[in-house]
Amino acid sequence: MQGTIEPDIGFEARLPISDWNGKYYQSGCGGYCGAVLADKPGFSNTINEALKRGYATITTDGGHEGGLGDASWAEGDPVAVEVYAHRGIPLTYDVGTELTRVYYGQPPAREYFGGCSNGGRMAAMAAQRYPALFDGILGGGAVLNLSFNGGVYGSWVVQVNTSDSGERILTRQNFAHKLPALEAAVREQCDASDGTSDGVISAPRDCDVDVRELAACTAEETDSCFTATEKGVLEKWYQGPRNSAGEQLYPGMPAGSERYWQVWFLDDQEQVAPGNQLGGSYAKYLGLGADVDSAYTAMDFNFDRDPVRLAASGKLLDALDPDLGAFRDAGGKYLMWHGLADPLVLPYQSIDYYESVAASLGGVDAIEAFFRLFVIPGHGHCWEMPSGLPEIFDPITVLDRWVESGEAPERILARARDPAVAEIDEALLCPYPARAVFLPATDSATANSCSRRH
Ligand SMILES: [Ca+2]
Numbered sequence: 001m002q003g004t005i006e007p008d009i010g011f012e013a014r015l016p017i018s019d020w021n022g023k024y025y026q027s028g029c030g031g032y033c034g035a036v037l038a039d040k041p042g043f044s045n046t047i048n049e050a051l052k053r054g055y056a057t058i059t060t061d062g063g064h065e066g067g068l069g070d071a072s073w074a075e076g077d078p079v080a081v082e083v084y085a086h087r088g089i090p091l092t093y094d095v096g097t098e099l100t101r102v103y104y105g106q107p108p109a110r111e112y113f114g115g116c117s118n119g120g121r122m123a124a125m126a127a128q129r130y131p132a133l134f135d136g137i138l139g140g141g142a143v144l145n146l147s148f149n150g151g152v153y154g155s156w157v158v159q160v161n162t163s164d165s166g167e168r169i170l171t172r173q174n175f176a177h178k179l180p181a182l183e184a185a186v187r188e189q190c191d192a193s194d195g196t197s198d199g200v201i202s203a204p205r206d207c208d209v210d211v212r213e214l215a216a217c218t219a220e221e222t223d224s225c226f227t228a229t230e231k232g233v234l235e236k237w238y239q240g241p242r243n244s245a246g247e248q249l250y251p252g253m254p255a256g257s258e259r260y261w262q263v264w265f266l267d268d269q270e271q272v273a274p275g276n277q278l279g280g281s282y283a284k285y286l287g288l289g290a291d292v293d294s295a296y297t298a299m300d301f302n303f304d305r306d307p308v309r310l311a312a313s314g315k316l317l318d319a320l321d322p323d324l325g326a327f328r329d330a331g332g333k334y335l336m337w338h339g340l341a342d343p344l345v346l347p348y349q350s351i352d353y354y355e356s357v358a359a360s361l362g363g364v365d366a367i368e369a370f371f372r373l374f375v376i377p378g379h380g381h382c383w384e385m386p387s388g389l390p391e392i393f394d395p396i397t398v399l400d401r402w403v404e405s406g407e408a409p410e411r412i413l414a415r416a417r418d419p420a421v422a423e424i425d426e427a428l429l430c431p432y433p434a435r436a437v438f439l440p441a442t443d444s445a446t447a448n449s450c451s452r453r454h
Pocket of ligand 1: 191192194195197201
């Protein structure tokens with residue numbers, strides 16, 4: 001069934017006609033939301049995978065209509081911004097659980113929330129601000145620090161890839177064909193930085209890519225050489241945003257994330273890439289608000305003056321509160337994951353957040369009874385395209401088993417999306433700070449534990 005929840009949240013609820021498992025599943029929405037995507041496939045801000053498993057489900061448009069990369073709906077509408085920030089979560093919960101109760105004649109026995117990207121941010125908001133609502137929470141690729149990831153990093157990625165004459169420098173047409181060679185060269189540089197030369201970059205933050213080592217173009221430009229102009233952009237992309245005093249404001253593109261740039265940051269002739277839309281839109285409509293005029297673009301963001309001006313929006317929209325004590329005390333379980341090669345929503349914010357919760361609540365040993373983070377080497381942003389490494393798992397089943405049994409997941413078996421072209425078939429994803437273990441297929445029956453990590 002479809003409808004609208006006050007003040008203006010469009011929704012679709014799908015409830016099993018038979019074989020209801022007695023539970024409720026509420027989905028988040030990605031980007032700036034703006035549409036009810038009830039038929040979206042996979043596990044990223046979707047309901048059909050939960051529906052197939054017998055859950056009563058609901059998904060929403062986040063409280064407004066608009067495009068995924070366009071936040072113009074926020075202009076002059078603080079109520080819509082608050083709904084998008086976090087208020088939509090309990091408003092949807094109240095209606096979704098009531099619909100379920102009326103339809104089946106009994107309330108759901110368990111309630112879950114799941115989302116990726118902005119939906120992952122909503123998941124964290126649910127744990128932080130509404131700790132009693134959900135028995136279990138799934139959050140992947142979460143843009144926890146939305147104000148800086150969107151406003152600072154998003155603006156930087158656009159600005160340093162734009163020429164003085166206003167043209168985009170790296171585009172899909174002129175650069176996508178070079179990404180495989182770039183990825184291979186960066187892997188060569190960074191593989192061993194995590195301590196193991198296994199062809200996998202498992203600690204991208206430990207490697208500073210040196211673009212001077214990349215093959216230069218000489219007489220003829222090929223798919224595997226890089227011009228000085230290209231290297232200039234690459235250096236800044238890997239380095240990340242800095243102000244004019246040279247202070248680091250936010251990290252840069254993860255080493256190993258290159259293949260995903262074509263999805264998020266390389267414009268083609270017809271269309272601005274979604275990552276470039278998202279960044280410009282944050283500062284204009286959410287971050288700087290009434291202080292900017294209608295002609296404002298990402299090119300206008302000032303890295304000296306503007307980062308502090310994002311604080312008010314960050315207070316509302318960022319999901320960085322490390323105190324999950326109320327969620328823990330309510331008995332909730334929180335399964336978080338993040339791709340280490342996510343160039344859109346940098347994985348370090350999930351890692352840093354996990355560390356902050358640990359610091360706030362007695363250390364990793366104390367929090368892992370209710371909160372676990374699984375980082376996934378090679379995985380990009382919410383399964384946007386295959387990584388070539390194991391990255392497919394069923395987070396709903398993992399979480400549900402945790403909630404029902406009380407036993408936290410010690411490992412998650414992930415499989416490659418397309419085994420025919422994958423470099424490695426299977427991996428054990430391990431709770432942070434342990435690293436994933438990559439398995440030859442023949443070893444999967446025997447290798448069944450994550451190395452101890454403390
Ligand atoms: Ca390695």
